Amino acid sequence: MQRLAFFTLQHIHQNGLNLLSRYAEIESILRRHLPPSTVDLFARPEVNADGSTVAWYTELQGQPHLLGKSQADQQQFAQIQPHIQQCLNVIHHLNQDLSAKGLLTPDQSTLLTQLVEGAKHNTVQVYMINNTPVMTGWGLGERIAEPVPVSAVPTKASRWYWWLLPFLLLLLGLLLWWFFWRTPLVEKAAIVPLAEPPKDTQPLKETPPVELPKVEPPSVEAPPEKVCRQKIIPAQAPQMVIVFNNASGMRYTIKEGIKKIDDFDRRLEREAVPRKEIDYMYRKPNRSTASKVAVNNILASIDPHIDIGLVELKSCLTRKPKTSAAVAHGVFSAQQRETLKQKINQMKVRENQVPGTPIYEGLEKALTMVDGVEREALILLITEGNGDCTLRDPCQLIKQEIQRRPKLKVNIVSINSPWNATDCLASLTGGHIFNREVNSELQLTELINQAVKSVQTAEICE
Incomplete structure (x- = not known):
């Protein structure tokens, strides 16, 4: 410290x-x-x-x-x-x-x-x-005041006429008095005859005032009140699983672009890199911490009828298929969203540098949490783009599953990754790949927000 x-x-x-x-x-x-x-x-x-x-x-x-x-x-x-x-x-x-x-x-x-x-x-x-x-210094002092717009100061050349203002106001007052008080007297004098009219002259008949027909505004019927209902029926609610990558590649900072991370990763594989440089490339916010912030930010927008499963992928300790490196944390209801947030925040990135991620096993665990046959199922994979570390083919797994699960979809958020080993999971299921380069937690939140649009709260108004 x-x-x-x-x-x-x-x-x-x-x-x-x-x-x-x-x-x-x-x-x-x-x-x-x-x-x-x-x-x-x-x-x-x-x-x-x-x-x-x-x-x-x-x-x-x-x-x-x-x-x-x-x-x-x-x-x-x-x-x-x-x-x-x-x-x-x-x-x-x-x-x-x-x-x-x-x-x-x-x-x-x-x-x-x-x-x-x-x-x-x-x-x-x-x-x-x-x-x-x-x-x-937070918590001390006072709140910074909002800037107050300052009116333009008149130049010296324009100040000479300010002394006229009181006289102009007085003149305006006299004119108003003359208009409101003298006008009724003039009208009264106009209707009093000054002398008798000549005998051979017929007096003018007073013309009765013409009454204008009253125009009633057209009646407008009030628009019917909208009745809104939830689009998602609980028994038919889609299902969702977040597959969260916590392999060693998620330690890379999001403050660096794809090319620089790729170059550094290649150096790390073939030579001894100074610890100071490694710490710099692992500085926060990294892929892992930024993903946690982003996911926690969008959980409130997920429809309350939708339960959310969580699967964690860690770096493989070995390449043996029987050695588990994927953890299923369970399915969380809307009432358990806080518990889900805590579980996400407690996850840690693996330190070991074994290339790849247990994607195949993670998908196997995710598939046990969703239907995809009668109900829509979304698997959201948040990853750094690397391939499977057990040399199994996750694309072949999804290709088989989609034949009997036509309502299954995989969306992928690939964080500043030069690799695309998992893109097939989205293309096979009609999902989407969100791989725009980001450099802040806010941008990553927006990217993940797009990936979960299909399960966010929505209404139909009739």
């Missing part, structure tokens, strides 16, 4: 001491439900005994760089701002969700609210460590 900053607390900062002193409780809540990359955004505060100073620490390794006011730093801050805002939104929604389910006390809910608000205070400083933002 390294120290990033040291603050001397002033009287104006005392309101934030309660929040800082309870950070351990806040961190415990966040780590139970959110991936480490979200929690790492907040530097850990350590307040001294008399509450006069606070030091800020992080578990991230690397050279920290404080983003200042230079143009380059401001450009970098603009690039990471969406990531910071996304993390704050995730914590906000987690607070609402847990509070609604009675899993947080009102005091704990207030702490999470103060944490999100504290990340927007004017004492916040942002450090970059291996392209990962870490905030110090």
